[in-house]
Amino acid sequence: MLKPPHPIARLAYALSMWINPNNHALDGGRASSAMEKECVADIARMFGWDTHLGHLCGGGTMANLEALWVAGRLRPGERVVASSQAHYTHSRISEVLQLDFDSVAVDERGRMDTEALESRLKSENIATVVASLGATGTGAVDPLPAILELQKVHGFRVHVDAAYGGYFRLVDNLDADARAAFARIGEADSIVIDPHKHGLQPYGCGCLLFRDPSVGSIYKHDSPYTYFSSDALHLGEISLECSRAGASAVALWATMRMLPLEPGGAFARDLTACREAALDLYARLDDDTRFLTVMRPELDIVVWAPAGTRASDISTRSARMFDEAARAHLHLALAKFPATLLARHWPQVEFDQDSVTCLRSCLMKPEHAQWLERIWEILDQVAD
Numbered sequence: 001m002l003k004p005p006h007p008i009a010r011l012a013y014a015l016s017m018w019i020n021p022n023n024h025a026l027d028g029g030r031a032s033s034a035m036e037k038e039c040v041a042d043i044a045r046m047f048g049w050d051t052h053l054g055h056l057c058g059g060g061t062m063a064n065l066e067a068l069w070v071a072g073r074l075r076p077g078e079r080v081v082a083s084s085q086a087h088y089t090h091s092r093i094s095e096v097l098q099l100d101f102d103s104v105a106v107d108e109r110g111r112m113d114t115e116a117l118e119s120r121l122k123s124e125n126i127a128t129v130v131a132s133l134g135a136t137g138t139g140a141v142d143p144l145p146a147i148l149e150l151q152k153v154h155g156f157r158v159h160v161d162a163a164y165g166g167y168f169r170l171v172d173n174l175d176a177d178a179r180a181a182f183a184r185i186g187e188a189d190s191i192v193i194d195p196h197k198h199g200l201q202p203y204g205c206g207c208l209l210f211r212d213p214s215v216g217s218i219y220k221h222d223s224p225y226t227y228f229s230s231d232a233l234h235l236g237e238i239s240l241e242c243s244r245a246g247a248s249a250v251a252l253w254a255t256m257r258m259l260p261l262e263p264g265g266a267f268a269r270d271l272t273a274c275r276e277a278a279l280d281l282y283a284r285l286d287d288d289t290r291f292l293t294v295m296r297p298e299l300d301i302v303v304w305a306p307a308g309t310r311a312s313d314i315s316t317r318s319a320r321m322f323d324e325a326a327r328a329h330l331h332l333a334l335a336k337f338p339a340t341l342l343a344r345h346w347p348q349v350e351f352d353q354d355s356v357t358c359l360r361s362c363l364m365k366p367e368h369a370q371w372l373e374r375i376w377e378i379l380d381q382v383a384d
């Protein structure tokens with residue numbers, strides 16, 4: 001998941017380093033704190049929120065940790081669940097926070113299986129459901145509308161991990177189910193989105209938002225050292241991290257001034273192109289008997305593998321193709337998926353092991369669309 005920062009973000013970040021503002025307190029970063037509040041409010045508005053509580057942070061892990069920390073403080077001792085395809089950070093964070101965590105099965109598209117969730121809700125004390133809108137491995141978008149219907153009956157908290165997928169709210173070429181999920185993202189209790197993934201920012205820029213600003217009281221702490229110059233909100237008062245790079249806020253602010261979060265705008269058009277590139281690659285792979293595909297991409301991530309008759313053989317061939325493509329300067333990724341998910345797509349394959357190493361491509365640069373012909377030439381060369 002590598003996307004170069006926009007030149008304006010690099011420049012703004014570098015220029016602000018002459019001051020090296022600290023967005024913990026207004027005393028350490030007056031202008032950069034104001035910029036952070038502006039950016040975060042604009043991101044919240046993208047999700048349909050005119051009021052919110054939120055801030056930037058180190059990245060998706062830190063943002064999800066805070067969201068689950070708040071969830072745990074509101075419903076202590078109760079369970080957190082996420083799909084088995086959710087980012088591994090959720091189970092690890094839960095361990096850190098000593099929250100009871102479990103995963104829920106996925107359907108054939110790698111999305112949370114809401115029937116499985118419903119049967120768990122009937123018998124378990126589930127306080128928080130994490131919905132991934134853009135799972136890291138596959139880009140799968142959990143069926144948020146169905147999860148929200150279950151919330152009406154069972155009254156759990158909904159946390160949306162849109163660290164990867166959040167900005168896809170702006171694009172107009174999603175399939176119906178993903179579109180429906182993004183349309184209702186504003187009904188979640190908390191949302192994570194990473195400007196350092198699809199938001200064209202240097203690393204160290206995640207964002208956490210809560211719908212109900214009153215959860216700010218959970219962050220209440222005494223800081224005898226830091227908040228001197230103003231009674232206005234210091235970002236450190238609503239964040240678990242203390243010192244934070246104000247430069248991240250300056251870079252994001254400059255980028256969002258140049259490329260506002262508008263449907264149909266230049267930023268949204270670039271994301272639309274990423275998704276088109278993913279659909280194009282998927283269609284080529286799906287049409288070619290040398291390859292096996294899994295699910296049609298919901299965002300811009302494509303998972304596939306070289307054809308084979310046995311799971312172990314496919315895994316070996318994936319690893320080989322990864323190396324051969326890299327030698328030809330095409331850098332793919334490897335990802336392991338459970339046999340239970342793949343068997344539904346590959347009925348002809350013998351599963352002699354529990355998981356299969358597949359190839360995975362995040363077509364997250366707008367240039368990928370123009371480069372697809374060249375990408376395909378290399379894949380064509382390296383395929384048996």
Ligand SMILES: Cc1ncc(COP(=O)(O)O)c(C=O)c1O
Nearest residue numbers: 059060061087134136161163164
């Ligand atoms: C859906 C999702 N959540 C959380 C994370 C963790 O984010 P970070 O690497 O910024 O800590 C990722 C990273 O890929 C992700 O894709």
